[in-house]
Every structure is written in C-alpha cells, then in structure tokens.
Amino acid sequence: DSGVTQTPKHLITATGQRVTLRCSPRSGDLSVYWYQQSLDQGLQFLIQYYNGEERAKGNILERFSAQQFPDLHSELNLSSLELGDSALYFCASSHGTSVQETQYFGPGTRLLVL
Amino acid sequence: AQTVTQSQPEMSVQEAETVTLSCTYDTSESDYYLFWYKQPPSRQMILVIRQEAYKQQNATENRFSVNFQKAAKSFSLKISDSQLGDAAMYFCAYRSGRMNRDDKIIFGKGTRLHILP
Numbered sequence: 001d002s003g004v005t006q007t008p009k010h011l012i013t014a015t016g017q018r019v020t021l022r023c024s025p026r027s028g029d030l031s032v033y034w035y036q037q038s039l040d041q042g043l044q045f046l047i048q049y050y051n052g053e054e055r056a057k058g059n060i061l062e063r064f065s066a067q068q069f070p071d072l073h074s075e076l077n078l079s080s081l082e083l084g085d086s087a088l089y090f091c092a093s094s095h096g097t098s099v100q101e102t103q104y105f106g107p108g109t110r111l112l113v114l
Numbered sequence: 115a116q117t118v119t120q121s122q123p124e125m126s127v128q129e130a131e132t133v134t135l136s137c138t139y140d141t142s143e144s145d146y147y148l149f150w151y152k153q154p155p156s157r158q159m160i161l162v163i164r165q166e167a168y169k170q171q172n173a174t175e176n177r178f179s180v181n182f183q184k185a186a187k188s189f190s191l192k193i194s195d196s197q198l199g200d201a202a203m204y205f206c207a208y209r210s211g212r213m214n215r216d217d218k219i220i221f222g223k224g225t226r227l228h229i230l231p
Binding site for chain 1: 161164
C-alpha cells in the first residue's frame with residue numbers, strides 16, 4: 001500500500017457526461033500528479049499540483065481540469081466525456097518538488113465511457 | 115524531448131530462473147533519474163528500483179538489479195530467482211534531474227512478464 005488513495009475505484013458513465021476523480025496524497029506529501037493510462041497512448045502525465053498551485057501541465061485536454069485543495073487532496077474533473085477518455089487514471093504524490101523524490105502511485109480509477 | 119523505449123512487449127521466464135528486461139532512452143540531459151515500475155493485475159503502480167544518472171554503481175533491490183549504461187542510454191532490469199508474484203507489466207521510466215517546472219515521469223510502453231511454473 002503506497003499510502004495514496006483514489007476514489008472511486010471504478011466509474012462507468014456515458015458520453016457527454018462529467019465526472020470527478022478524487023485523490024488523497026500520502027500524509028505529508030505536498031505534490032500531486034495525475035496520469036492517464038490508455039491502451040493506445042500508454043501512461044501519460046496530465047498535470048501536477050504543488051501545495052495548492054498548478055506546477056506543470058502535460059498532455060491534458062482542455063475538457064479536463066484539476067485542482068488541489070487546502071487539505072492537499074486533489075480532484076480531476078473530466079467533462080464532455082468521449083469514448084476515447086476510457087482509461088485508468090492514476091494519482092501519484094511526493095513530498096515536495098525535488099527531483100530526487102520518488103512519486104508514489106495510488107491504485108487508480110478505472111473510467112469506462114459508454 | 116525525452117523518450118523511453120521498451121522493445122520487448124512480452125517475455126516469459128521459468129520460475130526460479132533469471133530474466134532481463136530491456137529499456138533504452140533518449141535524452142540530451144546529463145542529470146536524470148531512471149525507474150522501473152511494476153504493474154501487477156491489480157493495476158497498482160509499484161516502484162521496483164531507481165537509478166540516479168550521476169551514480170556509476172548499478173542499483174540493486176533484493177532480487178532486482180539494473181544494468182545502467184549511460185553512454186549507450188540503456189537501462190535494463192534483471193530479475194533473479196523469478197517468482198510467480200513477479201508476473202506483471204514492467205514499465206521503464208525517466209525523469210529529468212533539472213530543477214525546472216516539469217517533474218513529470220516519462221514512461222515506456224511496458225513489457226508484460228509471464229512466469230512459467
């Protein structure tokens with residue numbers, strides 16, 4: 001158990017809908033990262049937050065957004081969902097932003113868009 | 115841009131034998147970190163081993179060791195005494211060592227490892 005929790009574990013929804021994925025980092029970790037794992041694109045970095053502020057953006061679609069709250073948990077919002085958004089979404093956390101730090105991954109949220 | 119390539123989509127090894135998973139990467143940076151992550155059927159991403167590019171000594175973690183060849187940009191994972199629980203997808207990954215605003219990890223496509231009893 002990495003100490004990173006993600007809810008829900010599974011999510012089934014329809015095209016055009018909006019969903020929110022939640023992540024709680026390890027105790028004491030200030031950085032949260034979101035990754036998407038799909039069959040065709042593999043594992044891709046989406047976005048990073050550090051202590052409530054956006055730090056880096058990767059291949060995140062404009063339909064997607066995220067935020068990190070004062071208690072350091074993070075939410076990834078996916079809107080106007082398309083079939084191709086079906087994927088496993090991982091959250092990872094690290095204490096800070098030092099390049100020496102290891103990112104610990106949560107169990108993921110499996111999203112299925114029908 | 116940095117890339118990570120895993121040329122073996124699938125591999126099989128007999129239980130108790132040794133197997134080596136290959137990984138090559140491309141970067142113009144001199145300071146970086148390399149990782150192997152394991153993803154078992156549960157889908158959890160588990161860090162197996164990590165190597166700092168500035169360290170010449172190859173990292174080891176119990177039955178897992180790496181062969182890091184910086185000049186060749188190669189980073190292979192050796193699993194000794196393979197066990198049934200080692201069956202998983204293995205991802206090679208890269209992270210820049212530069213203090214910039216981008217802390218992302220770049221992953222390879224993965225190698226699925228089967229352990230034969």
